[in-house]
Amino acid sequence: MALTRKNRTAMDIFKSNVGCISTYSKKIDDMLDGGIRLGVMTELCGNPGSGKSNLCTQLCVSVQVKYGINSDSTGTAIYIDTEGSFVPIRLQNMAMAADNHYRNHNQIPMDTNSVEHILKNVTYFRCMNVAELIACLIQLKQLMTPERNVKLIILDSLAHPIRSIIDGDHLTRHKYTVRIVTILQKLASEHNCAVVIVNHMIAKVESPRNEAYCAPGKLTY
Numbered sequence: 001m002a003l004t005r006k007n008r009t010a011m012d013i014f015k016s017n018v019g020c021i022s023t024y025s026k027k028i029d030d031m032l033d034g035g036i037r038l039g040v041m042t043e044l045c046g047n048p049g050s051g052k053s054n055l056c057t058q059l060c061v062s063v064q065v066k067y068g069i070n071s072d073s074t075g076t077a078i079y080i081d082t083e084g085s086f087v088p089i090r091l092q093n094m095a096m097a098a099d100n101h102y103r104n105h106n107q108i109p110m111d112t113n114s115v116e117h118i119l120k121n122v123t124y125f126r127c128m129n130v131a132e133l134i135a136c137l138i139q140l141k142q143l144m145t146p147e148r149n150v151k152l153i154i155l156d157s158l159a160h161p162i163r164s165i166i167d168g169d170h171l172t173r174h175k176y177t178v179r180i181v182t183i184l185q186k187l188a189s190e191h192n193c194a195v196v197i198v199n200h201m202i203a204k205v206e207s208p209r210n211e212a213y214c215a216p217g218k219l220t221y
Contacts, residue, residue, distance in 0.1 A: 019071030021063050021152060021194055023055060034070055035062075038151065041181070041188055041195040052198045053085045056154045059196065060122045061094045063152040065102070075151025075193070076121040078143065080136060082160045086124065095119060130161040130176050137183045144191045153187060155180075157198040 020035035029035045036042050036059060044052050060077040062068030069075070079086055095118035123143065127133040133155075144150055158180065162173050181197075188195040 019069060019151075019192075021059055022068050022070070024058055024062065024068070025055075028055075036152075036194045036196060038071060038194050039188055039192045041185055041197060043197045043199055045199045045201055047201050053087075053156055054090065056156055056196060056198060057087070057091050058094055059152055059154065059194075060091060061098050061118055063194075064118050064121055065098050068098070069151065071151070073149065075149045076123070077152040077154065078123045078125070078140065078150055080125045080127060080133070080153070080155045082127050082133060082155070083157055084126070085156055086126075088119075091122065092119060127161065130165055130180075133161050134176070134179065134183075137180065137187075140183075140187060144187065144193075150191065151193050153184065153193055153195045155184065155195070155197045157200060159200040 019038040020032070021038070022035045023029055023032070032042075044055065046052050056079070060079060063077050064074050066074060092115060095115040098118065099115050125136050127136050140153070158177070162177055162180075165173055165176065184195045184197070187193065
């Protein structure tokens with residue numbers, strides 16, 4: 001029996017992708033036309049210490065609070081950590097700040113925006129290599145249920161597991177990169193969730209001006 005995808009109109013696609021998650025930086029939100037959009041992938045590139053992981057942590061809070069996501073409903077987050085850069089106390093501090101904001105302004109009932117509630121709704125995975133990362137991504141489909149209502153998937157980062165493939169040449173690394181990105185693209189599209197990929201900036205020292213570019217290479221998503 002042949003399997004066919006369900007047809008959608010252009011209006012269906014437009015309506016499903018109108019939501020976005022605030023970064024809580026007005027300049028970044030303005031640049032992204034509102035924030036991190038649902039249903040698509042967004043790549044964050046920057047030098048070490050530029051705040052990429054901090055921004056991802058903030059997004060895990062933003063997606064759960066009513067004023068932080070421009071959508072019909074809030075949702076939960078999945079954080080995939082390949083570098084060990086996730087800091088729980090940082091998430092707790094950001095959650096406390098969000099909770100205090102609502103306590104002071106009485107915008108929604110406090111019990112739906114408690115610190116414990118926010119922490120429990122961030123599912124964390126630690127992947128040590130590319131094999132563990134791909135296995136993790138494959139099993140994510142089981143977590144994309146209406147009850148969990150996942151609206152955000154973060155991969156921090158893509159470059160680290162790809163660059164750690166010791167025996168792989170450029171073609172092998174490219175193959176793994178494409179597979180990872182394809183899985184994430186499908187999750188974003190089918191479940192209308194935002195996918196954020198963190199990437200590194202690498203100096204190309206052999207170039208005339210030592211330009212920086214995104215690792216693991218110039219790959220268009």
